[in-house]
Structure formats: structure tokens, C-alpha cells
Amino acid sequence: MIGVVAVLKVQPDKTADFEKIFLDLQNRVKANEPGCLVYQLTRSRTEAGTYKVLELYASQDALKHHGGTDYFKAAGAAMGPLMADRPEIEYLDAVE
């Protein structure tokens, strides 16, 4: 398994738009990707506009598939103008 923590920084006045787009993406991921075991948007309690996505994938192939889907690419394009900074993505190896 592979873990991902994605840090997303959103412009403070764009958070409602961002959450709507991301939750639609999250629903599509959960409906279409059996190899994506966890995909959950969370909101920082201390930094306004900062979100962390907690993700777990069954395999490297499942992670690669995720990033290549049309709905992921479309959501990325839609969220781009709402962001305050570039995403920070950390990949982690599950200990099993």
C-alpha cells in the first residue's frame, strides 16, 4: 500500500468553491477506483484555507491510475485558479 498526504492551500475567499469541486472529485474517486482505499479531504484547524487530503492506495498502479483519470485532470484544472500556492504532495510507503 502507498499513502499520500496532499497539502492544498486555497485562497481564503475561494474555499466554498474549492470544497464543492473537491467533494465531487472525492465522490468520483470512491465510486470508480477500487484500488483507492482512502480518499478524504480534511481542513486544517489552525491555518485558514489549508486542506490536507489523506489517501491510501492498494498499489503503485492504483495511484498511477488515479492521476490519469479524466475526472482528476478536470478537477485539477477547475481548482487551479482557486489555489493560493502549489500543492505539496508527499508519498509514503505503508508498513505492513
Next chain:
Amino acid sequence: MIGVVAVLKVQPDKTADFEKIFLDLQNRVKANEPGCLVYQLTRSRTEAGTYKVLELYASQDALKHHGGTDYFKAAGAAMGPLMADRPEIEYLDAVE
């Protein structure tokens, strides 16, 4: 739901002992805590001895229960001497 990312820094020559203790804890959490939805130990790909635990709880009560179990306290005591630094625990609010 509540998310947690726990950063645990382990002495480099103690990682095998740490992983054994933590995986035993992880198994107990999964077997005994229906309110803990995700509890996965992961290893940093870039910082030797650094681990991140990705966690999701159904509620604040479930998170509180987790920290109060005998097996959590026992694992914490057993891991203490293996650590290189204090744990950093971030609490996050799931966006739903």
C-alpha cells in the same frame, strides 16, 4: 469525521522494534475500535526513521476512546525509549 496525521521520529537503529510494536497496536485498534475508520502506519521515503500515521475517526468520542485504551497506553510506553523526538500530532476536520 476527524483526521489525524501523527509524525513519529524513531532512532535509526530502533526502527525494527518500533515497527513491530506499532503494527501490534494497529491490529488491536482495527480489531477493537469500530469508530476508528483508518489507522495506517507509513514510512517516509525521504527521512530515515520518520513515520506518519494516517488516521480517521467517526467522531470526537471515537478519537477520545482510542487514546484511552489500555493497549494504546502500553504501546506508547513501550515505544517511548525508541523515539528520537516528541511526536507531532495534527488534528483535522473532515470536509463532508
